[in-house]
Amino acid sequence: MSEPTTVEQYEQLLAELQIIVERLERGELSLAEALHLYERGAELAATCQQLLDMAELRVRQIADG
């Protein structure tokens, strides 16, 4: 198998971000935890945007026509 594709990285980060947002929204956290999670969330959002900005379609051909 090849290394994780951009989508896989993106999906992973997005999933983490979604979990963080849900936890923040449930609001059962201590302030320190909430702030920590928020920082992580902001970081993830930025990375996701960056992945979208930097992404370049990769094209690979299997066998020749």
Next chain:
Amino acid sequence: MHAFTVSELNNALRAHLEEEGLFFDIWLLAEVVEFRRYPSGHCYFTLKDEQASMRAVLWRSAAERVALLPTNGEAVLAHGRVGFYEARGEVQFVVDQIVPAGIGLLNAQLAQLRARLEAEGLFDERRKRQLPVLPRRIGIVTSPQAAALQDMLTILRRRYPLAEVVLSPCLVQGELAPASIVAALRRAYTEPLDVIILARGGGASEDLAAFNDEQVVRTVALSPVPIITGVGHETDTTLVDAVADVRAPTPSAAAELVAPAIGDLRQQITELRERAESAILSRIDAQRAVVAQQHMLLQRNHPRRRFDTARQTVDDLLRRADRALARWIQFEQARLQSLHARLRTLSPQATLARGYAIAQRSDGTVITDPAQVQPGETLHLTLHAGTLRVTVETANE
């Protein structure tokens, strides 16, 4: 010599005719006469040309799949096999597909293949899978030379550059196309793909023949992942379209269906970030309220509060002391004034005015006894209106 019964002979003829499989897959171009449909649903008629004719039967099961039943005098293209009706010793053509001859042989074959595959359930809606939301690896099976590929890549680059495209090239027209497409699909099936696009740019509809090929259709049906077709123009529908999970009218449309728009992805991230922000802000607000509450409680119980009370007591006492002091001073001043008045009446001035004098030595000592002075000593006399300097002559003992 062996004598057959008629039954034996007919049975042998039927076996010979049918079991050899000689006339199994026959297309007949003929005219329909004596067409009759029985209440059982079976249809009996005669197929003929100018010189010859043959009885024909269309069983109910086949008749139900025929789009349009023929009418007397109509030229048709009938597909079926030659059968032998033992009871009457008659050869008959058992029709499984019949279409007006005008449609043409290819279409007739196509219709027949479609009917067969449909009967197998290959086109069932239940077989259709949903396209993945975020495909990681997108397989494209198409001709690498065609403009269709560039169109699709352009769309994917613009809408969804996150993906990896795995191109499995094939021929899309000509005799070799079906085998080439089958091979390209099989190669694609060995890759870890999330979705496959099978595409072919527009062309004359006979150029799309490969996409109606039975092996191609069956291979598409075997796809381990959802497969989307974008074959030809909007108006072309091929059998691979029917068997695919999703049919797009064109290659470009297929690429658009496969790729989520990157703008939507950005929007999703923005929404998540905003939700995180509002969650943390409301968390902070809640914390602020808690702090305010605690602060209020703290202030209510601050030690200064007790100092304040004590200070007030002290202030009160001081104020009372001030007032007391002021009253005392007033009283003392009044007393002082009266004393001063009395003192004035006792002053030596008043006595001097009466003619007395005060004798003093130059050092200020008041002389009250003659023994204090020697003759010749100088004394100062203070009178009511001034002073005198005098010299002592004698001092009486």
